[in-house]
Amino acid sequence: MVIIGLGRFGQSLALELMHDGADVLAIDRDEDLVQQFNGRITHAVLADATREDVLRQLGIHEATHAVVAIGDSVEASLLTSSLLIGFGIPHVWAKAVSDAHGRILEQIGVHHVVHPERESGVRVAHQARAQLKDYIDLGGGYALVRTTAPAAVLGKPLREVHVRSEFGVTVIASKRADGRWVDVSGDSVLSAEDEILVTGPIEKAERFHLT
Structure with a gap:
């Protein structure tokens, strides 16, 4: 750097x-x-x-x-x-x-x-x-980050990816190509163009987009 x-x-x-x-x-x-x-x-x-x-x-x-x-x-x-x-x-x-x-x-x-x-x-x-788009320290070792959706979670419902158990983070919202932020559920399917808000332990939240 x-x-x-x-x-x-x-x-x-x-x-x-x-x-x-x-x-x-x-x-x-x-x-x-x-x-x-x-x-x-x-x-x-x-x-x-x-x-x-x-x-x-x-x-x-x-x-x-x-x-x-x-x-x-x-x-x-x-x-x-x-x-x-x-x-x-x-x-x-x-x-x-x-x-x-x-x-x-x-x-x-x-x-x-x-x-x-x-x-x-x-x-x-x-x-x-x-290489995050935004980062907010929530205290207590946790952070909220805005980043791009990683390859590991694309094209399938999030409940099938087991984001929380596999990666230790929670995806709470996504930004679609039209600029709208929408809540994320287990049925949500992300694309490579989506930005996402992720919360979790700092290191895991920062590294999630690299998975």
Whole structure:
């Protein structure tokens, strides 16, 4: 996981990902911040992420997941995000400092725009690591996640799949192709286009879409 920017949001995200066992490469232009995180995360690098040649030297163009957590310069945020999108990185998150900033990030192709005043670094860490569309910690070791329906449950009534006994989670709703959310029952049949809401123990809920 690549994190560009070690401000408060980037720090929270990096430490949560490390806690969960992920490899983290963090980039910042502040030497003091980089030194502070040396030894606390996998790699902390002092570099200018707005330069394409620098990102390529660091191998960022080959990454699959990257988060632009730059908050002190909208220009740097947009330039860096544009470079990552240009590299073809399949999962790019970017922090927005305003609604207008967020709209521009969406327009240049950022896949997930994050508003830190609404979303914590911990929440985004779970979304990024497990490639979830949304994640809510319910407390007590349980979570509610929004994700795609996994292959293991497609094309047959859910009661025949035994979701709860086999996977330890509960599917509570699905979003159809027309955008409607509907309650799920044992007779429900899911398709690959459906989004679903799943609740259960955090690790099981996060991993369910991979089954």
